[in-house]
Amino acid sequence: MRRFCLPAIVALTIVVFGACKQGPVASPSAPPAQATPPVLSLQSPQDVPPEFKALWEAYSILSREYVDKSKITPDILARGAIRGMLETLNDPHTSYLPPERYRQEAQDFQGTFSGIGAEVFLRNGRIILNPMPGSPSERAGLRPGDAVLAVDGEKTDGWSVMDAVARIRGPKGTTVRLTILHLGETEPVEVAIVRDTIRLESVFMNMMSDGMAYIRISAFYENTEQSFVQKLQEAKRQGAKGIVLDLRNNPGGYLTVAVNIASHFLKEGLVVYEVDGTGKRTDWRVRPGGLATDMPLVVLVNQFSASGSEVVAGALQDHGRARLVGTRTFGKGSVNLLRQLSDGGGLYYTYAHWYTPKGRLIEGEGLTPDVEVLASARRGDPQLDKAVEVLKEAMALARG
Incomplete structure (x- = not known):
């Protein structure tokens, strides 16, 4: 079963970033009775809590006696x-997708797709966008952290991430x-954006001075x-002796890809572990052969x-392999699955939570950087400047 670690991509697409398309299909043991009146009685399924009896009673009464x-x-x-049931969970990562939206989302997180090219988050009740490099959203002037107040005149109050994705994509x-x-x-x-084909390119590399390579990963796609x-091999051919790995604005992606990326920097041990609702723990260990x-x-x-970027950063920090520079991370450490329901819709829900190798909960907490540096819109990139300074110190120590 695939694990995904993402808020969602607006190209819009959410795979979760996560979905579990290979998972089993959930079906109620007995469908609701037909609405044709009169309805004398309805029997609820036998494998649900007795408290759900009131739900069937309410439907029975309405179908028999409601005026319209x-x-x-x-x-x-x-x-x-x-x-209504999902709203009581107060979980922004759990929602229902009607059939038409499920068909949109039940696709692989790969190749190309059409949309504006932005990742979608839900923070403090607001829909937040993060434009992908070179995308229509970035060209239109959107910046990381921008809030979407309305889509085509419809206010986003109370929307889930899935609601936003379904309305913005096209x-x-x-x-x-x-x-x-x-x-x-x-x-x-108000910003008008013309949707276009979005190519999922996620890795950028540039050689800096003094044998330092800058590698940015924007998300963890299949490729x-x-x-x-x-x-990385190209950087080594060009004489790289140290790396600045930029995971800023990276919303996650496939967990296996995140684990594999972390494994290129670690020799052994644990990358991350997850604990599901039954307390079962699953370990994701370092893959051998890191470059x-x-x-x-x-x-x-x-x-x-x-999500996935927090998995990578948390593993490298816990192993003492790298220092983190920047600001506290998002705190999205939940495993989310998308399962089809018998009506053709889907249930997107939180299945488990991730923990760093040292047992730190990611969900709702995030990671605290070793060196905190605020971003600045007025003077270049102080976070990158500090990362270069810290890397030079590490390279000097490595040389002895």
């Missing part, structure tokens, strides 16, 4: 009941109008490890480093 029988539509009422060439509150601003602006290995297990390393993180 045209409104007693079983599929609509069932979806409303599911949403076919290539079509336009979506977003009401945006830029990070640090007080007045919203990310292959691209990372190519970039840079002894190379000095510094990792850049910020408040939009989430």
